[in-house]
Structures are given as structure tokens and as C-alpha cells.
Amino acid sequence: MQLDLSIIIPTFNERENVQKLVELLHQAIGEKIKWEAIFVDDNSPDGTYQEIQKSAKAWGNVRGIRRVGRRGLSSAVIEGMLASSAKFFMVMDGDLQHDEKIIPKMLAAIQANNLDLVVGSRFVGAGSTGELAANRVKISRFATTLSQQILKIKLTDPMSGFFMLSRQFFEQNVGRLSAIGFKILLDLIASSKTPPAFVELPYQMRKRTAGESKLEPIVVWEYLLLLLDKSIGRFIPLRFMMFVAVGLSGVLVHLGILYVAINLNYSFVIAQIIATIMAMTSNYILNNIFTYKDKRLTGRKFFQGLLSFYLACSFGFLVNILLADFLFELNNIWWLAGLLGAVVGSVWNYGMTKYITWR
Numbered sequence: 001m002q003l004d005l006s007i008i009i010p011t012f013n014e015r016e017n018v019q020k021l022v023e024l025l026h027q028a029i030g031e032k033i034k035w036e037a038i039f040v041d042d043n044s045p046d047g048t049y050q051e052i053q054k055s056a057k058a059w060g061n062v063r064g065i066r067r068v069g070r071r072g073l074s075s076a077v078i079e080g081m082l083a084s085s086a087k088f089f090m091v092m093d094g095d096l097q098h099d100e101k102i103i104p105k106m107l108a109a110i111q112a113n114n115l116d117l118v119v120g121s122r123f124v125g126a127g128s129t130g131e132l133a134a135n136r137v138k139i140s141r142f143a144t145t146l147s148q149q150i151l152k153i154k155l156t157d158p159m160s161g162f163f164m165l166s167r168q169f170f171e172q173n174v175g176r177l178s179a180i181g182f183k184i185l186l187d188l189i190a191s192s193k194t195p196p197a198f199v200e201l202p203y204q205m206r207k208r209t210a211g212e213s214k215l216e217p218i219v220v221w222e223y224l225l226l227l228l229d230k231s232i233g234r235f236i237p238l239r240f241m242m243f244v245a246v247g248l249s250g251v252l253v254h255l256g257i258l259y260v261a262i263n264l265n266y267s268f269v270i271a272q273i274i275a276t277i278m279a280m281t282s283n284y285i286l287n288n289i290f291t292y293k294d295k296r297l298t299g300r301k302f303f304q305g306l307l308s309f310y311l312a313c314s315f316g317f318l319v320n321i322l323l324a325d326f327l328f329e330l331n332n333i334w335w336l337a338g339l340l341g342a343v344v345g346s347v348w349n350y351g352m353t354k355y356i357t358w359r
């Protein structure tokens with residue numbers, strides 16, 4: 001059967017909201033629309049998936065995808081859409097904060113006007129942020145201002161997590177998505193080569209009654225990464241930018257430790273060796289946390305990774321020195337030789353550790 005609408009609901013620790021949401025959706029949508037709900041749960045420790053299973057048994061149009069060892073709202077939503085064959089997709093939170101009653105109106109709008117997108121907005125007409133804490137509203141406003149740089153259209157609520165899109169719009173852009181963090185709507189719009197045809201419909205955000213928000217500091221960080229990836233990321237891979245940033249922090253670590261060790265009366269060679277090892281170790285740890293967050297090595301793998309990182313980076317070091325020396329002999333411009341040596345060395349380290357350490 002060709003479904004009209006797939007409602008994609010990412011969940012993490014929403015146990016008490018799942019069954020209630022499924023009931024509300026059935027009340028709000030009615031019989032005329034052929035729809036399904038796909039929950040995408042990242043193996044929540046609170047047992048959300050068991051609740052999804054109960055709903056799936058009770059209703060024929062509810063199913064769940066369980067992702068193990070993965071986290072991320074945007075990537076969850078993308079995988080939900082990829083698992084569906086409906087003509088349109090709805091994305092909404094699993095915590096009852098989004099108003100399911102406007103879904104039929106959204107579907108009517110997208111079908112009648114042949115739109116790419118219909119966005120539920122808290123900032124048009126009768127829309128409101130409800131009882132959302134004042135500082136959350138401020139953060140949202142600020143994030144909205146930042147987003148104008150990468151969007152080709154003017155939305156009142158680009159931070160919205162409540163929107164509908166056509167399959168066609170999704171398929172045109174799925175290959176270009178960054179899939180980082182929380183802001184899948186922004187990702188979709190910024191990935192599109194042409195400005196999407198859209199309308200915004202107002203809704204009033206409800207208060208969360210069970211469970212808690214996952215909007216933690218890391219979400220802000222991931223938002224900045226998304227903005228970066230959608231701007232300069234077209235020219236320089238985001239991971240490489242992060243790798244270089246970590247490398248620069250390593251230079252500071254190196255100089256700091258060198259300074260301390262020399263003041264502790266170690267010989268220069270010993271001080272330099274200690275500083276080098278410490279800087280490589282701190283680079284490894286930071287890259288493992290930030291640059292390769294999605295492939296983070298833990299337990300025994302952490303130490304194996306560290307060894308391979310040392311190995312790859314010492315070759316990189318050699319490449320850097322040999323090349324810089326060769327260039328310096330050639331043209332005598334010290335900073336150019338030094339810079340090119342460092343750049344080639346980091347590209348080498350990046351390439352090697354990408355395939356050896358975090359493969």
C-alpha cells in the first residue's frame with residue numbers, strides 16, 4: 001500500500017511518552033490519511049524501545065528502528081526516512097511537545113501547493129514557545145540569527161524540529177547532508193542547491209511533562225560544527241579542520257611541557273622527547289573525543305589506537321622535517337619551508353590516522 005505520510009520520531013529516554021504519543025496521533029490524524037509512525041530509538045537505557053514494541057503490537061501502523069552503539073538526532077531521523085516508502089515525511093519529537101493536531105493541515109498544504117517543506121513554527125501567527133524557559137528562547141533566537149548565513153530562505157523558526165517534507169526533496173539532498181547533531185531541518189535546507197518551496201504553520205509548543213530535554217552543551221557545539229560544515233566544509237573536510245585545531249592545541253601543550261621540563265633541569269633532548277610524547281598523547285585523546293566522536297575508541301581499543309597514532313605521527317614528523325629541510329635548501333625562505341613541511345606533515349598524519357587509528 002502506498003502510504004501518504006511517515007511520521008519519523010527520534011527518541012532517547014522517552015519511555016513514558018511513547019504510548020501516549022501514538023494515541024494522540026491516532027486521534028489527530030483520522031482515517032482518510034494513510035500514515036505510519038516510525039520511532040528511531042538509540043537503544044535508550046530507560047527501556048523506550050520496549051514501549052515502542054508494545055505500541056507496534058497494538059497498532060499495525062507503528063514500528064521501531066533500534067540503533068545500537070549510535071547517538072544523534074539528525075542521523076536517527078535520516079535513517080527513519082530511509083526506511084520508509086511514504087510520499088511525505090513528518091519529523092516530530094517523541095516528548096509530546098509538538099502539536100500533532102496540525103499534522104493534517106500540514107499534509108493538505110504540502111499536497112495542494114506541491115511544496116518541498118511545511119515547517120511548524122513557534123514564531124508566526126498564533127504560534128508560541130509556550131512555557132519554554134526564557135533562556136532557551138534566547139538561545140533559540142541567537143541560533144536562528146547565526147543560521148541566516150547558510151540558509152537561502154527566510155524562516156521564522158529554522159530551529160524547528162517539527163516539520164514535513166516531500167520524499168522528492170529528501171532524496172534530492174540526502175547525499176549532501178552533514179547529519180551532525182540536532183538541526184536536521186537546517187541541514188536539509190542548507191544542503192539544497194535551490195531554495196525549497198515552503199510555508200510555515202503556527203503551533204504552540206507544549207511543556208515537557210515526562211523525561212528530560214537532551215539539549216546539552218554538546219548540542220551547541222554540534223550546531224557550530226554543522227554551520228562550519230555547511231559553509232567552509234564544502235572546501236575543507238570538517239574532520240580535517242578539527243584535526244588541525246587539535247594539532248594547534250598540541251603545539252601549545254608541547255611548548256608548555258618543554259618549558260616546565262627545562263626548568264626542572266632536564267636536558268633539552270629529554271625535555272623535547274617528553275614534550276613530544278605528551279603532545280601526541282593529548283592530540284590523540286582530543287581527536288578521539290571530538291574529531292572522531294562517532295568512532296570513539298574505548299577500552300583495549302583505546303590503547304591500540306594510541307600506539308598506532310604514535311606510529312603514524314612519527315612518520316608524519318619525519319616527512320615534515322625532511323620536506324622542510326629540502327625546501328629550505330631550495331629557496332631559503334624559512335617560514336615557507338616550515339609551513340609547507342607542517343601542512344604536508346598534518347595531511348599525512350590526518351590521512352594515516354584516519355585509515356589506521358579510526359578506520
Ligand code: GDD
Nearest residue numbers: 010011012042071072073076093094159160161213214215
Ligand atoms: N534517536 C535519538 N538519538 N533521539 C534523540 C537523541 C539522540 O541522540 N537526542 C534527542 N533525541 C530525541 C528526544 O528523545 C526527543 O524525542 C527529540 O529527539 C527532541 O529532543 P529534546 O531533548 O526533547 O529536544 P528539545 O525539546 O530541547 O528541542 C527540540 O525541539 C525544538 C523546538 O522544535 C528539538 O527538536 C529541537 O531541534 C527544536 O528546536
Ligand code: MN
Nearest residue numbers: 093095097213
Ligand atoms: Mn523536547
